[in-house]
Amino acid sequence: xxxxxxxxxxxxxxxxxxxxxxxxxxxxxxxxxxxxxxxxxxxxxxxxxxxxxxxxxxxxxxxxxxxxxxxxxxxxxxx
Ligand SMILES: [Zn+2]
Numbered sequence: 001x002x003x004x005x006x007x008x009x010x011x012x013x014x015x016x017x018x019x020x021x022x023x024x025x026x027x028x029x030x031x032x033x034x035x036x037x038x039x040x041x042x043x044x045x046x047x048x049x050x051x052x053x054x055x056x057x058x059x060x061x062x063x064x065x066x067x068x069x070x071x072x073x074x075x076x077x078x079x
Contacts, residue, residue, distance in 0.1 A: 001029040006036045014043045046071055
């Protein structure tokens with residue numbers, strides 16, 4: 001698997017939505033690729049933060065989507 005494929009699968013992986021074959025391929029890429037491992041750790045942290053906010057405020061899905069967009073925007077700005 002190449003990094004770009006791994007990045008595509010990453011958000012589904014965070015949500016635990018990969019098929020077992022995809023998950024195996026994804027995880028085996030992570031064992032070989034430090035960059036994707038770091039990226040995956042960040043993605044999991046981001047998801048935890050969003051989840052926490054959703055639970056606390058019982059936000060509707062549209063607001064969750066806005067938060068996710070803001071999060072990805074602010075990540076881009078810091079790079
Ligand atoms: Zn990679």
